[in-house]
Amino acid sequence: MILPYFIIIPLLAAFLITLFSREKDYWSITVSTIASATMLVLSIVCFITLKGETFIYNLSGWKIPFTICLVRDSLSCFMIVIIQLISFTSLLFSVNYIRHISSSWKYYSLFMFLVAGMNGVVSTGDIFNLFVFMEIALFAAYALVSYGGKAFEFEAAFKYAVIGSISSTLILVGIGITYSATSSLTLAHIAQVLPQKPDILVWVGVLFLVGFGIKAAIMPFHAWLPDAHSSAPAPISSMLSGVLIKALGIYVLIRLFFNVFGAPPVFMNIFMVLGAASIIIASFLAIGQWDMKRLLAYSSISQIGFILLALGISTKLAILGAVFHIFNHAIFKSLLFYNAGSIEMAIGTRDLREMGNLKSVLPVTYSTSLIGTLSVSGLPPFNGFFSKLIIIVACVQAGYITYATIAIIGSLLTLAYFLKVQRYAFHGDKLFDVSEKSIGGGMKFAMLFLALLCVVTGVLLIPALRQSMLDPIVDTIFNKTEYIKLVLGSL
């Protein structure tokens, strides 16, 4: 019964923070950090002890398809680990960072809601609950994007809310159609019934693809992301780019299109085309940016493209690449947003043209940012290299040489725009009278920890580790509707 804790703990923490917080933020920091650290430990335990099995938790005395159930399988546990990992480091980063905006408890409370929502989305086996948890996470996200209280932040949050609502409406319509066709909201049960109704599958598929495609910021449904991710406080940007678009977007697309719909070839082809378009177009857009966080936001769209492309290929190797890239992207993109936050806090700007020579005054930020840059650009021996290598190998293996070439060009463009960041932010001859002392220990720890992960997580591909850690996740996705048997059979 470990899974419900990932929803209960953050909700309880949010409640306690709201209830007992005073003017100072010590209580809210303590509660949220304890909650987050506990969840991180639990998530690792949850993942390690799973051993490729699938467990169901019915939250009432009812049985499927009438109950609300939580499903603990390799994929959901994997996502839970990522969410807890990034939320823990983001919280550590937030302690000092958020104080330069305000010392209010509200931030931590909203943060816990965000985590609860994401945990709920990846744990549930019920599509309507998935929708509800998604909305919880999104409401928290809308508020957190505008947390800085400036006009452009409100504008970004407003755009995010409007486009988010459109996507939620499309998803809700999809859920409605699904329910009317299958008389069930349990994913496994829907998976059993829906393939017998191909016409419905087409409509529902498109509605979900667009709806969750907006959440995942896939081209051409990405337009909300650059504003929202660049306007949010840095630790929230890292949460949004690092995990939210994956938990609410990519994870749900995987769950629905692989485990429920059985990976229909037409949708897989669409995944590949949209993935390739996202890689290239977002990379060109990133090259033209001067706002560091906006550049990172476009980079997220591009990296999501890599994941989607790999999912579209849908061979076992490609799925391994996608899964590994989900993990790696969460790490290096969060790290890069921390770097951007650290710079913004130190010199008060996100504009690359106003930066320069920060290498000498912000050495930790510089060195970790260099590692993040090399990782996201797919250079060896950092983690991004291995996931991109697997994706390229998978493209070639499946005979998609054009897509392999697109992935190659995407990597090259990624290197181009991140070297722009390195050049303008960290080198040159400008002088800033700042020091890294102004950045808190938590911020430095968060950056160093994620940089370390960028260096070492490549070891997950060592066969023994891969078989125990990554292969079960790949099997969960690759075996598609085996999910039905596992969920319904484990009752």
Add this chain to the structure above:
Amino acid sequence: MGTNELLLLVTIPVGIGLINIILPNILKKILTFGGLAYLLSLTIQLYSKANLSLSYKMIFALDQLSWLTVAFIQLLGLIILIYSLKSMDEVNERSYFVLFPLTLAFCNGAVLSANSIVLMIFWGLSGISLYLFGVMGRSESASQSARKTFLIVGGSDVFLILGFVLLRFINTNSGWALWNSEVSFNANFSYLAFFSILIAAFAKAGGFPLHTWVPDFSKDAPVEGVAFLPASLDKLLGIYLLARMVMSLFILHIYLQMMLLTLGALTVIFAVMMALLQHNGKKLLGYHAVSQVGYMIMGVGLGGMLAANGQVAAGGIIAFIGGLFHLLNNTIYKTSLFLIMGSVEKKAGTCDLDKLGGLGTKMPITFMFAMISALAISGIPPFNGFYSKWLIYQGIINVLKDLSVGFQIWGLLCLILAIFGSALTLASFMKFLHAIFLGKRQAIHNNITEAPTFQLIANGILAIICVIFGIVAIRIPIMKLINPVLNIKPEWSIAAPTLFGTYFPELFSFLVILPFILGLIVFLILIKKKRVRMDTNYIGGQEPVEKFRISGTGFYNEIRDMAPLKFFYMWADKKFFDIYDILRGISLFFAKLFKALHTGQLQFYCLWILIGMMVLLKIVK
């Protein structure tokens, strides 16, 4: 225990680099020197074992080609280290002695790799080192040059990945193992694989059109880093990979080999034409570093070319040997020239040729070493650069004999360009030597003294090697070092000629040196008998004051205005030949285009969603 020895070539320098993070400067230097000296001796001991494929086949293996490359990596690493012991500025010294051994380890790892994934990792790491050396530069444009460098070199790494992944699936038998694929060009995507790997090799070595990072990097990075990577180790890696491609990875056909010949010739001539007009000494050397790669590409690229009877042509083998010999020679004299330029820069505070001059009397030993290296690079006998170029020319002519008229004309054009390039190299180095060491010295440089001892030792060793490799060219470098490489491919070994033309380097060297000795004797006798009139310089009957100073940088300015060449220089000024600027322009065009579509208006974005959904519905239905 061959296994451990190969592993040591990587782990020892990595260990030194990591330990150096915490050591004080003096201990760092001692440790690094000791470690590198040990690695060199270890490599020498491995010479006899190079016939064996040593184990850890999954990760590292050694054959004659990798031994040769690794041996020169250790040798040049040690020499450059000696130079660096007393040359780095305080700010960079700390990171330099961490990065230096790590880079050496990465290069060793790349060359010893028996597995393409391992190669990609070490290859990529060496590119990262290059970038980190680049950002150590102090000039304003250093970060821009480092960025450009890393974009070309690091960017080429992704093509290397594509190439090796394609090879993996073209030749499924060899898996990720590196050296036995011998892919012919009948298979699908074999051309894509070939060109992808070629891009990586060219970018690393500095072959046309991926050479443009070398001059910029040379100008802006610390000279120790320039001598270490673009001048020596990157050349070794790039040409090593090209040699592997030609020997083991692919079975090249004549069109590809003629293409390599052409790219080589273009590299020679483009780069040397640019070098002629440079005013910055390091940038001039950077262009020559590129130009010399052209000869290597020409020579190595012709390796294994088939004769009319279907056998491997002796000419192709001669050219291949010449190409590899030129690689070794170039790393020596080019490293030497960069280090000498560094010594001058550190003393005079500039490497702007317009501001230098007349340093020959102040830095006579450095001047002598510079002259040896300059003559060597210009292909003047009896120095080493002559014979390697000679072999390449011979090889080309020999190969062309068996080809049809069309190929002969094509090949001869390339040959003419290469020979012309060599003449222009000499011209360029006359300017280089004059601008730095001859002519009237500026008053501000009157207090300059000779370079420090460590720098002289390093430059002296390199100059001596230039001479020795010239005098005993056949006996030692070719027969002992390069000829064994042919054993990797038995049919090449059989085709290898036993005689290399009618050039006898020892005899020729003697004939060249003899008149100099005789002249010196006559001079000394006359001096003793006081029959030599010593006088002050004068120009137009007046004392040569500073305003009459001729720097030498303007020697060839006229060619900029010559009818066919002025267009070349005009286009070069507009960066039409710079692939970095071309791709940058294309990227910015698309960036602007896509940015224009992002108006920031919500209704517009909603429209995208609607259109996107309709298109998807249309596709799915």
